[in-house]
Amino acid sequence: MSLSFILESNGPSEQNEVNVIGTIIYLTIVVVLFIYAFVRGIERKKIINNSKFIQEINKVNDEFGIEDYSKTLKYHRYFDDVRNYRHFNPDFFLAQVLIDNLESFKRLIDNANNMNVIYPKYLEKYEKLTSTATEDDAKKIHVRFSRYRKIEEEYFTRNKKDGIFDIKFVVYWHVENTARKAKTKKVYTFDDAKHIFNSYYRKNVKEDNVRSGWIQKERSLMTDSLRYDILRRDGFRCQICGATAQDGVKLHVDHIIPVSKGGKTEPSNLRTLCDRCNLGKSDKIE
Numbered sequence: 001m002s003l004s005f006i007l008e009s010n011g012p013s014e015q016n017e018v019n020v021i022g023t024i025i026y027l028t029i030v031v032v033l034f035i036y037a038f039v040r041g042i043e044r045k046k047i048i049n050n051s052k053f054i055q056e057i058n059k060v061n062d063e064f065g066i067e068d069y070s071k072t073l074k075y076h077r078y079f080d081d082v083r084n085y086r087h088f089n090p091d092f093f094l095a096q097v098l099i100d101n102l103e104s105f106k107r108l109i110d111n112a113n114n115m116n117v118i119y120p121k122y123l124e125k126y127e128k129l130t131s132t133a134t135e136d137d138a139k140k141i142h143v144r145f146s147r148y149r150k151i152e153e154e155y156f157t158r159n160k161k162d163g164i165f166d167i168k169f170v171v172y173w174h175v176e177n178t179a180r181k182a183k184t185k186k187v188y189t190f191d192d193a194k195h196i197f198n199s200y201y202r203k204n205v206k207e208d209n210v211r212s213g214w215i216q217k218e219r220s221l222m223t224d225s226l227r228y229d230i231l232r233r234d235g236f237r238c239q240i241c242g243a244t245a246q247d248g249v250k251l252h253v254d255h256i257i258p259v260s261k262g263g264k265t266e267p268s269n270l271r272t273l274c275d276r277c278n279l280g281k282s283d284k285i286e
Contacts, residue, residue, distance in 0.1 A: 046141045047151040053131040054155050060129065061159060064122040068164040069111060077173045085175035090186045094171055095200035098193060099262070105197070106257050106269065112165050112190060113256075117240060119163035126160060169193050221265035227253045234272035241277055249274035 048054050075097055079085040098105050131152050138145040169188040175181065188196070230253045236244055243249045254273040257263030 043143050043147060044151055047143060047148055048155065050137070050141050051131075051133065051148070051152055051155075053129065053133060053152050056129050057126075057156060057159055060122070060126050061161065064118055064125075064161075066115075066119060066122050066161040066163060068162055069115070070164055070166040072168045072170060074170045074172065077171070079173065079175045080177055082175055082177075082180055085173060085182070088173045090171040090173065091196050092200060093173075094169060094188060094193065095196050098197045099200075102257060102262050105193075106263075108167060108190070109194075109256060112167075113239065115163060115165045117242065119161075121242075122161065123163070129156070165190070167193075215259050218259045218263075218265045222253065226265070226267075226270075230267065230270045231272055233267070237272065238274035238277055239271045240273060243274045243276075247274075249276060251275075252278045254278050 075094070077088060077093055079088070131149065133145075133148055133152060135145045138148040167190040169190075169192070170185055171188070172183060172185045174183045231251060236251065238244070238249065238251065245251060252273050252275060253270055255263045255265070256269050256271055259265070263269050
């Protein structure tokens, strides 16, 4: 019985020792992983601060200032009776909203056009960037060359801009009364919105308004002095294709929002286009 008593009394003590050893091992692993992550973080910072390749990446991104642009614009129309709800035309409603907010819509158009012109040039220059790092560069900051190059490639991939310009218009129409409550929606892309704007504006603007004295007055504001200021502001270069007079094209000053559609003759609504792009645009809003 004395032997049995000894064995029973030693059991909990051995279990406690196992628990203590397990805890020590666990804490050791945590500390090692923390130190490892800390050291790797220091290495990464040293590589980023010393890599000429990464400096060139930052330089190109700063030069073009590309920022991804994604936004959803929502509009609502409410009805008391089901009949009007069922006959609601969301396309016409969106066209009216855009016409009533020409300045805001124009800014979106400017952003889209700038992205279309600038992003291909950015992408071409970015893709040409290459690393010139050597093993000596890695040795100077006491890191392995393979680690040095891996960080450079990761930085290149993560900092490449996607050139996203994603604008969506969503029209909701509701009916709310004692008998029924319902909601419907229709989603439009940015190109959808431009098409609807052009179609409905042409359909609903009368010819005599298009040729009114106000239109003539706006066109008369395009003086030689203003035309030269716009050409100089745009670097004497087409804002769609980038062509200059040296490329054999003739440059024009174009109304972004056409005068016939409410556009004004002011610098914010003017840009330089070559004769080919201007002819292709005609009186459309881009």
